[in-house]
Amino acid sequence: MTISETMAYIQRFQKGGKPVHDLSRIHALLEELGNPQDALRVVHIAGTNGKGSVVAFCAKAAAMAGFRVGTLTSPFIRRYTDRIQLNGREIPESTLCALCEKVKNCTVSADCSQFEITFAIALLWFVAEKCDLVILETGIGGLLDATNVVKHPLVCVITSVSFDHMELLGSTLTQIAAQKAGIIKPGCPVVLSPDNSMDVTCLVQETARRKHATLAIPSMLDCRILSEDLETTVFQYHCTQYVLHMSGRHQVYNALTAIEVIRILGMHGFLITASVTQAAFAQVRVPARTQLLQRNPDVLLDGSHNQAGVMALSDLLHHGAVRPIHGICGMMANKDYKTACGILRNTFDTVTCVDNFSEEAVPSETLAMCFRGYVREVSTCSNIPEALHRATALAQADGGMVVICGSLYLASHVLQQDLVPDKNGH
Numbered sequence: 001m002t003i004s005e006t007m008a009y010i011q012r013f014q015k016g017g018k019p020v021h022d023l024s025r026i027h028a029l030l031e032e033l034g035n036p037q038d039a040l041r042v043v044h045i046a047g048t049n050g051k052g053s054v055v056a057f058c059a060k061a062a063a064m065a066g067f068r069v070g071t072l073t074s075p076f077i078r079r080y081t082d083r084i085q086l087n088g089r090e091i092p093e094s095t096l097c098a099l100c101e102k103v104k105n106c107t108v109s110a111d112c113s114q115f116e117i118t119f120a121i122a123l124l125w126f127v128a129e130k131c132d133l134v135i136l137e138t139g140i141g142g143l144l145d146a147t148n149v150v151k152h153p154l155v156c157v158i159t160s161v162s163f164d165h166m167e168l169l170g171s172t173l174t175q176i177a178a179q180k181a182g183i184i185k186p187g188c189p190v191v192l193s194p195d196n197s198m199d200v201t202c203l204v205q206e207t208a209r210r211k212h213a214t215l216a217i218p219s220m221l222d223c224r225i226l227s228e229d230l231e232t233t234v235f236q237y238h239c240t241q242y243v244l245h246m247s248g249r250h251q252v253y254n255a256l257t258a259i260e261v262i263r264i265l266g267m268h269g270f271l272i273t274a275s276v277t278q279a280a281f282a283q284v285r286v287p288a289r290t291q292l293l294q295r296n297p298d299v300l301l302d303g304s305h306n307q308a309g310v311m312a313l314s315d316l317l318h319h320g321a322v323r324p325i326h327g328i329c330g331m332m333a334n335k336d337y338k339t340a341c342g343i344l345r346n347t348f349d350t351v352t353c354v355d356n357f358s359e360e361a362v363p364s365e366t367l368a369m370c371f372r373g374y375v376r377e378v379s380t381c382s383n384i385p386e387a388l389h390r391a392t393a394l395a396q397a398d399g400g401m402v403v404i405c406g407s408l409y410l411a412s413h414v415l416q417q418d419l420v421p422d423k424n425g426h
Contacts, residue, residue, distance in 0.1 A: 001104075006097045007080065009104060013114035025108065026116050026146040032106040036123040040070075041268070042150045043135045043261060046142035046180040047159025049309050050193060050254045052286050053246060054159055055135050057258035061280035062133050062265070063087040065272040070126035070134040072119065072147075077287045077303075077412050084122045086129050091122075099124045115139040116146045133270060141169050143182025155264045156183050156213070159193045159257060160250070161200045162308030163336065173199050181207040191260045194218045195253040216264070218256035225252060229320045230292055230300065240274050243282045247290045247320065250312040255281055288411035290316060293420040297395035298322065299388075301420070303408035305331065310340045313405060314347045324349035324400035326391040328384070329371075330410040331362045340406065341370035348403070350377040350394060352387040357413040384410075385419055 001009070030037060043058060045051050052073050062069045069087055076083045081090040099121045103109055109117065119139075126134050133154075138145040142158075161177045169176045177200040184190055190208050192201065194217055201217070208215040218237070226234040226241070233244045235252050237259060244251055258281075262272050285291070288303035290313065298321075304313045317325060327348035331337040344351070353367040364380035371378045381387040391402045404414055414420060 001097045001101050003093045003097055006093075006100045009100060010080070010114060010117060013112065013117055020144055023144065023146070023149055025112060026119070026149055028108045029103070029106055029112055029116060029120055030123070030149060032108065033103070033120060033124060036120075036127045037150050039127050040123070040131060040134045040150075042153045043133065043155050043157065043265070044138075044147060044150055044153040044183050045136065045157040045159065046138040046145070046183045047157070047193065048162045048164050048176070048180075048306065049304075049312070050159035050250065050257070051137045053251060053254040053284075053289060054157060054193075054258050054261070055137050056284045056286050057255055057281055058261050058265075059085075059135050060088075060284050061258070061262055061272050061277045062270060064280045065270070065276050067132040067270060068130065070122070070129065070131040071137075072122045072134075073137045074115065074118075074139050075408060075412075077408070078415055083118060084125060086126070086131065091125055095125060096121065113146070119146045133265070138180075138183065141179040141182070143179045145183075148183055151185070153183075153185060153188055154268050155189045155191060155261055156185065157191045157257060157261055158183075158196075158204055159254065160195050160308060161197075162306060164306040173197060174203055177203040178207075184208060184211050184213055186211045186213065188213050189264050190215045191257055191264065192217045193253050193257045194220050195250065216260045218253075218260050220256075223252065223256060225249070230290075230298060230316070240278065242278055245282065245285055247292070248312055248316040251290070287415060288408060291411075297392060297399075298401035299392065299395075299420050300401065300403045300405075301411050301414060302403070302405045303411035304405060305335050305340070305407045307336060307339050307343070310343045310405070313403075314343050317347050317403065321403075322399065322401050324394075324398055326394045326400055326402050327351040327375075328354060328387050328391055328402065328404045329367060329406040330354040330357055330364075331367060331406040332358065332360050332409060333362050334360065335407075337362050337367065337406075338370055341367065344405070345371050345374035348375050349400065350391070351375050351379075352391060353378070353380045354382070354384050354387050354410070356382050356384065357407070358409045361407070361409070384413065384417075388419055
């Protein structure tokens with residue numbers, strides 16, 4: 001298969017496939033492939049927000065300590081292959097084609113989802129590359145997620161849990177948390193992000209107790225944030241100082257979660273020193289997560305698309321951004337865009353609503369209605385480069401900044417098209 005044939009085959013599949021009520025479909029596919037998941041040592045991560053950042057922190061630290069680390073994340077940002085990496089190197093297109101052919105030849109593959117096909121390809125590559133450690137991010141939920149076929153992970157991780165994918169996971173935080181906590185295995189250590197609500201924490205505690213799994217929750221009493229702005233956050237945890245170039249208070253929670261995961265990995269022979277962890281964290285930059293693309297004027301890109309993510313962005317902007325803030329906002333129709341806009345309208349001074357980054361985007365005029373009456377100047381634009389030009393001109397004139405946000409699909413579009421050349425080289 002050529003790369004175009006491979007991508008055409010993968011894109012034939014629905015992202016979620018036919019509804020599942022158990023893991024029999026992915027089990028059948030992996031059985032045909034020799035159960036590659038059983039040959040790997042895995043960190044398994046679920047959660048609503050923060051999964052990708054925790055993956056990045058843990059993977060960078062383990063790689064800098066000398067281990068071969070495979071990662072599976074979703075969705076892709078620049079191109080499909082950036083979902084599957086080994087020590088930060090994307091799966092080669094030739095390898096992707098060969099492994100996709102192998103998966104395609106399985107008798108059950110026709111009934112699978114795009115995520116299941118991707119997961120199978122990733123596992124085959126990680127085994128072939130003799131990975132010392134694999135860090136898997138769930139697609140949606142946890143209990144019925146394809147990645148939950150891993151029987152004995154070294155550690156299970158649950159990041160920030162909030163409202164998203166309610167049509168699949170439930171309408172309350174407790175119901176959603178129960179799906180995320182479905183990755184917890186008997187006797188397996190669990191790390192829970194410290195920024196979760198009491199309802200989520202209690203649910204995870206009870207699940208861990210029932211499964212005789214030790215639970216670690218980083219203590220904010222042991223953490224002191226020393227400084228924070230749009231580019232850098234410095235904090236101290238257990239007398240060790242860390243520098244992050246992932247801005248926002250939420251990234252501190254993600255880093256603390258990763259530190260606890262790294263501590264547990266040390267008990268399994270993955271010795272990663274504090275100095276290596278410090279150096280690694282300072283190098284981590286995840287695209288489309290409060291990504292500062294340029295200065296003078298500042299242009300910030302963020303893929304937050306649910307209530308908690310947008311609140312984290314808003315908090316960062318209220319505490320560390322220059323004013324006025326000129327927003328460029330686009331959101332997907334399957335998200336709770338009204339709630340997100342309700343948060344953002346208290347942040348923006350002007351906003352331009354866009355919709356041509358996806359066929360499933362909220363129409364720009366519909367989105368604009370959520371801001372009118374609250375934001376000083378509201379407009380729509382069918383051309384994202386034009387919207388960027390307009391917002392940048394405003395920021396240059398009044399000393400403000402530009403914030404592009406509302407959807408990972410919008411963020412991906414901006415990065416894929418290089419609409420704002422990254423002057424920082426990130």
